Amino acid sequence: MTAQRTYGGISAQERRAQRRVALLAAALEIVGTRGFAKLTVSGLCARAGLNERYYYENFDSRDAVLAALIDGIAEELADAILAAVRTAPPDTRATAHAAITAGVRLLTDDPRKAKVALIAGMATPELRARTTETVRVFARMVAAEGIDFYRMSAAAPDPAIDFRAMYLVGGLVQTLTAWLQGDLDLTRDELIEHTVDVFVLLGEDLADKRG
Template identity: 70%
Template sequence: MTGQRTYGGISAAERRTQRRTALLDAALDILGAQGVDKLTVAALCTGAGLNERYYYENFDSRDAVLSALFDTIAEELAGALLHALHTAPGSTRGKAHAAITAGIHVLTDDPRKARVALVVSSATPELRTRTVHTIRAFANLVAAEGIDFYGLTDAEPDPVISFRATYLVGGLVQTLTAWLQGDLPMTRDDLIDHTTDIFVLLGEDMAARLRP
């Protein structure tokens, strides 16, 4: 006997997940079209087709909605990067180009996601802190993948690895923000190619410095 009822083959937990997803989808629509000031409980519930009690079932504030949406996009981005890295050609440039392409496409194929990730992420103190932690997490991912790719696993941890990974990820965030705001007059393909050049240059130089 199960501990929860099912309706139409869907458990209570699954229904709650569906409602949470619907609210986050509504938040993405509102942020993409109208901005953070329009992200109200009433607007979210209208967009999701739910009454307000289901909002409070999942969230206790607007910041909680923003944080959950930000984390969802970050998880999608990390998944796309890892999939691209692990299925790309074995060359340094092949892997870097594939990963950068995947990441930039996640954030630019749907402009609403770029707005949340790169603009709304600085809307509140909590989200600014979350952004810093997320950039650090992606820098750690880049560092770990670089160590593995260049065969540096037996080397002593070197601060240059963390420094370069943080520099690359932080620089890419700022560059992508400027590009999205129209401050860098280049195509998306050019942006990907130039970003790949920088990642390869710093990665190859780091490996040459740290290899015995």
């Protein structure tokens, strides 16, 4: 039985995971360079070097492929931002700068990730709904970090905190999308600095009002 489950020391489960990774890497290249419309089963499998049956082993639609890709990028983004916050100096601007820089760099060092997460993620109603939920998740993360940083009471939900967090994250998504499409004449460093200004302004203003 063991010989049937393993091949070259790799289990069937591990091989399936490797094939999934290969398919997602191929999807990132196709969607990130050519757009969601160019994502086909045959093209994806050819790019990944896999038989089409392995596609259906992992996914049942193009939306499912892109959703998995977006989820993976969102996880990378959250990890990068939280790591930056944990190692930043205990100063409002330094912390905001570290977090925003980490997020923007992750998405723009590899422009394919930004195009997938911010542009292709709006391609269908299902993907738009998923992207909206991802924004909510990051807004909750921003709210939690703000409450912790400013030592604000979190005994009960505060609509003002939730509003500002959603405003900041949603606004950054729209701004970064516009920048990627060439609608904002800013360098990446300028984009980061302006974003930090807004985050610090709204965060400190709310902390002062609650203080």
